[in-house]
Amino acid sequence: MRQYIFGTGLLSAITGGVTLLRGLKNDEPFTWRTALAWxxxxxTLALAIGAVVDTRRARRGRTIAGDSPVSKKQGKLLKKRLAR
Incomplete structure (x- = not known):
């Protein structure tokens, strides 16, 4: 589970969220730019979580959607699982 939580996509999404939360502490009004940033x-967070879910499914031998970035690596991940 550690390898999923500390993935670069998820960490960058969390870091971006922290940055946005810090921006809310200032007394600036909520504008359309702020709404677009959120x-x-x-x-970004949804895509990072989706990649983690797809990677986990591929490692367990389940099929994943063809539009997933992990779909090209599915065979390689399955071979690693079978080797264990």
Whole structure:
């Protein structure tokens, strides 16, 4: 589970969220740029979580969608699992 939590995509999404939270502490008004930044962060977080889920499914031998970035590595991940 550690390898999923400390993945670079997830860490960068969390870091971006912390940065956005720090920006809320200032007394600046909530503008459309702030809304777009939060929307972008939400999409980034969803993609990072999706990649973690796809990697886990591939390692367990389950099929994953063809549009996933992990789909090309699915055979390699399955071979690692079978080697254990």
């Amino acid at each position: 929307l972008s962060w939400g999409i």
